[in-house]
Amino acid sequence: MDLDSRAKAILTANDRGGYTVPNGRVYPFQWNWDSAFVALGFDAFDRERAWTEVETLFKAQWDDGFLPHIVFWKDDPGYFPGPSVWATGHDPVTSGITQPPVAATVVRKLWESAHAAGQGDAFRARLEALFPKLLAWHRWFRDVRDPDKRGVVVAMHPWETGRDNSPEWDAPGEPIDVSNVGDYVRRDTSHLDAKMRPTKLEYDRYLALVQWGRARGWDHAEIARTNPFQVADVGMSMILLRANRDLLWLAEELGRDADAAEIDAIIATAEAGIDWLWDEDRHCWCSRDRLTGKHSGFVTSASFLSFYAGLHDPAKDAGMLTHFERIGARVPCLMPSLDPDDPGFQMIRYWRGPVWAVVNYMIGTGLTECGYDAQGERVRRNTAELMEKNGFYEAYSPIDGTGSGGDDFSWTAAIWLAWAR
Ligand code: 9WN
Numbered sequence: 162m163d164l165d166s167r168a169k170a171i172l173t174a175n176d177r178g179g180y181t182v183p184n185g186r187v188y189p190f191q192w193n194w195d196s197a198f199v200a201l202g203f204d205a206f207d208r209e210r211a212w213t214e215v216e217t218l219f220k221a222q223w224d225d226g227f228l229p230h231i232v233f234w235k236d237d238p239g240y241f242p243g244p245s246v247w248a249t250g251h252d253p254v255t256s257g258i259t260q261p262p263v264a265a266t267v268v269r270k271l272w273e274s275a276h277a278a279g280q281g282d283a284f285r286a287r288l289e290a291l292f293p294k295l296l297a298w299h300r301w302f303r304d305v306r307d308p309d310k311r312g313v314v315v316a317m318h319p320w321e322t323g324r325d326n327s328p329e330w331d332a333p334g335e336p337i338d339v340s341n342v343g344d345y346v347r348r349d350t351s352h353l354d355a356k357m358r359p360t361k362l363e364y365d366r367y368l369a370l371v372q373w374g375r376a377r378g379w380d381h382a383e384i385a386r387t388n389p390f391q392v393a394d395v396g397m398s399m400i401l402l403r404a405n406r407d408l409l410w411l412a413e414e415l416g417r418d419a420d421a422a423e424i425d426a427i428i429a430t431a432e433a434g435i436d437w438l439w440d441e442d443r444h445c446w447c448s449r450d451r452l453t454g455k456h457s458g459f460v461t462s463a464s465f466l467s468f469y470a471g472l473h474d475p476a477k478d479a480g481m482l483t484h485f486e487r488i489g490a491r492v493p494c495l496m497p498s499l500d501p502d503d504p505g506f507q508m509i510r511y512w513r514g515p516v517w518a519v520v521n522y523m524i525g526t527g528l529t530e531c532g533y534d535a536q537g538e539r540v541r542r543n544t545a546e547l548m549e550k551n552g553f554y555e556a557y558s559p560i561d562g563t564g565s566g567g568d569d570f571s572w573t574a575a576i577w578l579a580w581a582r
Contacts, residue, residue, distance in 0.1 A: 164548065164549065164577060164582065165577075165578065165582065166564040167552070167553070167574070168202065168553060168574035168575070168577045168578050169574075169578070171569045171570070171571060171574040172199065172571060172574055172575065172578075174569070175569070175571045176210075176455055177191075177234070177235075177412065179213050179214075179217040180196060180214060180217040180218065180232070180234060181195075181196060181199045181203075181214060181571050182344075182349070182571065183195045183555075183567070183570060183571050183572060184555065184567035184568075184569065184570050184571065185569075186239060186352050186567065187239070187240070187349065187352045187353065187555075187567040189235075189237035189239050189240055190231050190232060190233050190234065190235075190237065190240065191217065191218060191221075191231065191232040191234060192230065192231055192260070192262075193218060193228060193230045193231070193232075193260035193264075194230075194231065194257065194260045194261045194262075194264075194323055194519070195264050195571060195572045196214050196215065196217075196218045197214075197215060197218070197263045197264045197266075197267040197570055198204070198267070198519050198522070198572040198575050198576065198579075199214055199571050199574055199575045200212070200214040200215050200267055200271060200575075201270060201271075201576075201578075201579035201580075202265055202571070202572075202574060202575025202576070202577075202578040202579050204270070204271055204274055204555060204579065205578040205579055207506045207577070208271075208274070208275060208280065208284075209264070211271055212271060212284065212287055215264060215267065215268060215291065216287070216290075216291065217232075218232065219264075219291065219294045220253070221251075221253050221255050221559075222294055222297070222298065222325055223251060223255075225297075225301060225381075226297030226298050226300055226301035227259060227298070227305075227381060228258060228260075228262075228264070228298045229249075229251075229256045229257070229258070229303075230256050230258050230260040230320060230321060231247075231253035231256040231260055232253055232254075232255050233247075233253065233254040233255065233256075234253055235249040238348075239348055239352070240348055240457070241346065241347055241348040241349070241351075242345075242368065242494070243354055243419055245373075246371060247371065247375065248375050249375075249379050250379075251464065251533050252414075257371070257374045257375070257379040258317060258318045258320055258321045258374070259298075259321055259324045260320075260321060260323050261321075261322065261396060261397045261400045261401075262298060262299065262302065262314075262397070262399055262400055262401050262404045263372065263523075264295060264298070264404070265295045265299070265404040265407045265408040265411070266400075266403055266404050266407045266434070267404070268288070268291055268295060268301075268407075268411065268417060269407040269408075269410055269411055271284075272284065272288050272411065272414070273571070275495055277534065285576075288411070288414075288415070289415060292408075292411055292415060292417070292420075293409075293451075295366050295404075295408055295424075296408065296412075296420060296424070299401070299404065299405060299408060299424070299427065301381075302314055302401055303427055303430075305381050305382060305385055306385065306538065307430075308385060308451075309434075309451070310430060310434065311393070311430070311431075311434030311435065311437050312398070312402070312410060312427070312428075312430040312431025312432070312433065312434040312435050313393040313394075313398040313431070313435060313437060314394055314397035314398045315385070315391050315392065315393050315394075315451050316390075316391075316392050316393075316395065316397060317370070317374070317384055317385065317388045317390060317391065318367070318370045318371075318374075318390065319334070319363075319366070319367060319370075319390075320367060321394070321397070322392075322394045322396055322397055322448075322463075323396065323397075324394075324396060324461070324463060324498065324512040325363070325367070325511060325512055325521075326358075326359035326360070326363050326510070326511050326512050326513060327459070327461055327463075327498065327499070327512040327513070328431070328457070328459050328499060328505050328513060329392070329447065329448045329457040329459050329461060329463075330390075330392065330504070332450065332453075332455065332577065333390055333391075333392045333450040333452070333453075333457075334363075334366045334390060336389045336390070337366045337369050337370060337389050337390055338369060338389070339362070339365035339366060339368075339369050341369075341372075342365045342369050342372065345368060347364060347435060349418050352567070353566060353567065356509060356510065357509050357510060357511060357565045357566055358510075358511060359511060366390075370390055370451070373388060373389070374388075379485065391450070391451040391452050392448050392449070392450050392451060393437065393438060393448060393449045393450075393451055394437050394448050394463075395446050395447055395448045395449075395461075395463050395464060395466070396448075396461075396463030396466060397437060397448070398431070398438060398470075399435075399463070399466035399467055399469060399470035399472075400466065400469070400470075400523070401431070402428065402431045402432075402435065402470040402471065402472075403466075403469050403470045403471060403523075403527075405427050405431070406428060406471055408424050409421055409424040409425060409428065412424055420455070422425045435470075435472070437449060438456075439477060440456040440457075442456075442458070442554055443444065443456070443458045443459075443460065444458075444483075444484075445460045445464045445481065445484060446463075446464045446465075446466075446467050446477070446478065447459055447460070447461070447464055448463075458505065458516075459499065459500065460484050460488075460500040460503070461499055461500070461512075462496045462498045462499075462501075462516075462517065462520045462521075462524065463520070463536055464481065464484070465481060465485065465496060465527075465528075465535075466520075466523055466524060466527060467481060467486075467527070468481075468524070468527030468528050468530065468531045468533070469523045469524065469526060469527030469530075470527070471527075471530075473531070478531070482533065482536070484500070485536055487502070488500060489536075489539065490503060492559040492560055493543075493559070493562075494516055494543045494546065494547055494558075494559045494560075494562060495516065495521070495524075495539060495540050495543045495561070496516060496520065496521055496524050496540060496543075496559075497514050497515070497516060497559040497561065498511075498512045498513065498514060498515055498516065498517060498520070498556075499512070499513045499514050500516055501514070501559065501560075508558040508560045508561075508563075508564040509558050509563060511556070511565070511566070514559065515556035515557055515559065515565045515566075516543070516544075516547065516556060516557045516558075516559045517549070517555075517556050517559060518544050518547075518556075518572065518573045518576040518577075518581065519523060519572050519573075519576055521540050521541070521543070521544045521576075521581075522544070522576045522579070522580050522581070524540050525537045525538075525540035525541045525544070525580070526580070528540065541580065541581055544576065544580075545577070545581040545582060546579040547560070547562050548573065548577050548581060550562050551563070551564050552564065552568060552569075553568065553569055553570050553573040553577065554566060554567070554568050554570055554572045554573060555567045555568075555573065556571045
């Protein structure tokens, strides 16, 4: 079977009727940013199904705009922690944390594609229905997750960042008390080699933070005030800035002037404040602990999302391009999730080395949009090569292309269809 057909077959097989699971065995629920990327993949062959993916996700939105990172439409014993551990009390049952807000950017793409195909009239009402939901989620970030008004996103859990075990969370995770976590049985390591997954200490921290939120009835304002882990995530912050630019474009498209002015102000706050995430010592964008003020100092794949965010600062761009060239000379396949020159680099351990197709898509798109065509094309080509050589894995070693994590992975297949091929 050719790669296009295999990618479509994966999305079709992982379709549970209105939503798509990332991987049937390892992740049997709907995940937030996975679904948004999956919609881009469906859009290559089934426009109707693409919109439904995003609409189903937003059916799980809470009244205050919060959009959960997992929606448990059906229970499944194959994943831990499941709905009874989160105990958010919402219908449908969801987790209590969010994930990187890529949805507005995806919806703009879906809309442009419908429009270009002469189907604007058929999809306009669906865009009008989604717009206020996207705006409500972005307002939630502004009001609940940016306490210092820097235009960044302060994550309350490593899982929110989508980069679970990035070393960026090691030092900020130290104050998390894991002494009362109790016994639990992980399911990830029964599906996958433990060498590819986070450690026991990391899982203890993940669980302690879930217990923290649950004990506060998932009151996000209270959690934001008291949580022992509060990190301004460079990935989410860049992604939200980009998403706000795309939401502004949609507001203008729909003639929603007051909303456009409001979004403009959100963007202005970010443009004025996001430099807080620039580490002048390491000369890179990176996450920063809100509680200690310390930069992580790590060059990760998320550091390269400044281009995607539409930031144009010649000195910082030059700094990031220098890292790009250095890393590009060290590994055959960009972009490793951690700098290969870092002593903690591990080529198949999740977010400490492996390449992720969705991050590459954002990095490559951003570089090309900013006029760095050769670099953008290198990222796209490397992404395609990994898939051509090894199929559609969750992630890949940047050294030898070995698949890491689950196979037949939805968002990887989607990125093939939407961009890499
Ligand atoms: C926790 C589904 C998700 C992705 C994340 C990725 C991984 C979950 C896990 O899988 O996280 O949310 O249990 O490891 O890190 O980015 O959305 O594919």
